[in-house]
Amino acid sequence: MNDRKQHVINTAHKLFVEKGFQATSIQDILDYSSISKGTFYNYFSSKNELLMAIFRVIQKKFEHERNELLIGKDPSDIEVFIKQMELQVKTNRASNLIPLYEEVLFLNDSELKKFISDFQLRMLRWVYERFHEIFGESMKPYLLDAAIMFTAIFHHNLKYERMANSLKSNPERVVRYSVNRLLALMKNVGETGEQLLPPELLDDWSPSCHKKDKTYQEKLTLEIMSLKKESMNRPDTVKYIELLDFILEELLQPNNKRNFVVESALSTLEEHFGKAKLQPLRSYLK
Amino acid sequence: MNDRKQHVINTAHKLFVEKGFQATSIQDILDYSSISKGTFYNYFSSKNELLMAIFRVIQKKFEHERNELLIGKDPSDIEVFIKQMELQVKTNRASNLIPLYEEVLFLNDSELKKFISDFQLRMLRWVYERFHEIFGESMKPYLLDAAIMFTAIFHHNLKYERMANSLKSNPERVVRYSVNRLLALMKNVGETGEQLLPPELLDDWSPSCHKKDKTYQEKLTLEIMSLKKESMNRPDTVKYIELLDFILEELLQPNNKRNFVVESALSTLEEHFGKAKLQPLRSYLK
DNA sequence: CATATATTATACCGTCAGTACAAAAAATGC
DNA sequence: GCATTTTTTGTACTGACGGTATAATATATG
Structure with missing residues (x-):
C-alpha cells in the first residue's frame, strides 16, 4: 500500500475516533492529511470505502496477533x-x-x-x-x-x-x-x-459464495482435523496446528481470500507432512 | 398533545421505520403529513427532537402495559x-x-x-x-x-x-x-x-439531579417498601403494590417527572391507607 | 527528453437541516 | 361581528455536506 494512502488512512482513523465517522467531513480529512480532494477520490471511491480500508488494516493486524498467541500453546x-x-x-x-x-x-x-x-x-x-x-x-x-x-x-x-x-x-x-x-x-x-x-x-x-455446498466446509474442516491429529506428538506440533487453523480460516473466508498466503503456509506444511498428504488440501486453493 | 402534532409523530415514525432515521428527510415528513416546514419547526425544534418525541410516546405506552402485567400477580x-x-x-x-x-x-x-x-x-x-x-x-x-x-x-x-x-x-x-x-x-x-x-x-x-443525595433514593425505596408490607393481606393488595411501584419509578426519574400522575396515584392510596400514612411519601413530591 | 501517471486547485452539482419572513388562515376575546 | 392574537403556510434563503468534472501542474518512469 502507498505510503501516502496509508497516511490518509491513519489521519482519518484519528479523526473518526475523535469526532465520529459522520461528524468528520471529507474536508476535515483533506485538511489534516494535506491532500487534495482529487487525490482522495483517487485513493478511495467514497468515504465509506475509506472506513472499510481502516477496518481492514486494524482487523488484519489484530487477527495476526491473535493467532500468534496460539503459538506453542495448547489450543x-x-x-x-x-x-x-x-x-x-x-x-x-x-x-x-x-x-x-x-x-x-x-x-x-x-x-x-x-x-x-x-x-x-x-x-x-x-x-x-x-x-x-x-x-x-x-x-x-x-x-x-x-x-x-x-x-x-x-x-x-x-x-x-x-x-x-x-x-x-x-x-x-x-x-x-x-x-x-x-x-x-x-x-x-x-x-x-x-x-x-x-x-x-x-x-x-457465512458470507455468500460457499452457501450452496455446505459439504465444502465440512470436507475442508475434516481434512484439517485429520492433519491436526497427524501432527500431534511430533515436534513443533503447535506451530503446525496454528498454520492449519490459519489455512482453514482463510479458505473459509470468501472475500479477500489471500491465496498467496495460503500457498506459503501450505509449502511450509509440505516440508513437515510430505507433499502427498497435502495434495487434497491444495485442491481447495483453486 | 395536539392532534396535528400527534399525527406528525405517527407518520414520521412510520417513515423512520421504513427508511431509517437519517435516510428520512424533513421534506419527506412534510410531504407525508401534509404540513409546512414552518409548522414542523413550530412543533419540534429539530429532527432529533421529533425522534425523542416518538420514543417518549412508545416508551410511555410500553411501561404502562408492562406495569399492567403485574396487576393481580405475585411480583x-x-x-x-x-x-x-x-x-x-x-x-x-x-x-x-x-x-x-x-x-x-x-x-x-x-x-x-x-x-x-x-x-x-x-x-x-x-x-x-x-x-x-x-x-x-x-x-x-x-x-x-x-x-x-x-x-x-x-x-x-x-x-x-x-x-x-x-x-x-x-x-x-x-x-x-x-x-x-x-x-x-x-x-x-x-x-x-x-x-x-x-x-x-x-x-x-441515575440521571443527574439525585446524584448528590443517595439517601434520597434509599429513603424513598424504604418508604415504599414499608407501605407495600402494610398493604399485604388486604383486599386489592396487588393493585396498591402496583400503584406504589409506579410512584417509586416515577419519583426516581428526574426528567419528565409527571407530578400530576403521582398526585392522582397518591390520592387513590390515601383512600386505602389514610392520609397520615401517606404524608411522608407526599413530601417527596415537592 | 518524452510520455504516462499522480496530484492539485477550483468550480460545480444536488441534497440536506435549519432559518427568515411576510402573507394568509384560524382561533380567541370582547 | 369585529379586532387581536396565534397558528399555519409558502417561499426563498443559508451553509454544510458528499461527490463530480476538468484543466493545469508536478512527479515519476523508460
Missing part, C-alpha cells in the same frame, strides 16, 4: 483464549473500534452494513471454533449458543465496567469474570440439554 | 417477568424500535445520546428492581451483574434467533431460554460469590 487451554480476549480489548481500546463499528452498523448503507456484519459473523465463527477446541466435540450442539452468549456478556460487561471505573478500568477482571460465567453456562446447557440455535446455522450465515 | 413469580419480557419483544417488533435506537445511539448528537443512554439505564434499573423482587435481598450483590448479563444475552439471542428463523421466529422460546440461563447464572454467582459490579453503581448512573 484447548482456556487460558490461551483468555489471553486472546484480552488482546481484543486492548486492540479495540487502542483504536477505539467499538463505537465506530456500532455507529456504522446502522448507517443505511447496505454495502457498509454487509461489511460490518460479515466481520461480526466471522468473529462469532472464530469464537465458535475456539470453543470447539476448548470444550470438545461432545458440546458441539451448544457451542453456537455459547459463542453468542459469551460475546454478548463479554461486551456488555466491558461496557458497564468501563462506565463504572472509567479511569481504573480493569479489562482482565472482566475477561475472567465473563469466562467464568461462560463455564457455568456450558455446564448448565450440558446438563439440561437445552439448545436455542444449532451450530450448522453458522454455515448459512 | 416474585418469574413467570410474570417472562410475560413482561415477551411484551417488550412485541412492542419493539411492532414499532421496530431496536434498529432505530441503535442507529441513533451513535449519531454524534450529545443530547440524543444522553436521552437514549438514560433510557437504557432506566431499563437496566427496572430489570434490577424486578430481579430484586424475584431473587430476594440475599442475592442483591449479584443483581446488577445479573441485570447486565441477562439484558445482553436476551438481546443477542433475539437478534440471532431472528436471523436464523426470520419468518418463523419464536420470541417466546428465546425469552424462556434466556431466563433459564439467567437462573443458571444466578445459582452460579450465588455459589461462587463472584461480583463484577456492585449494585450501588446504579445510583451513580
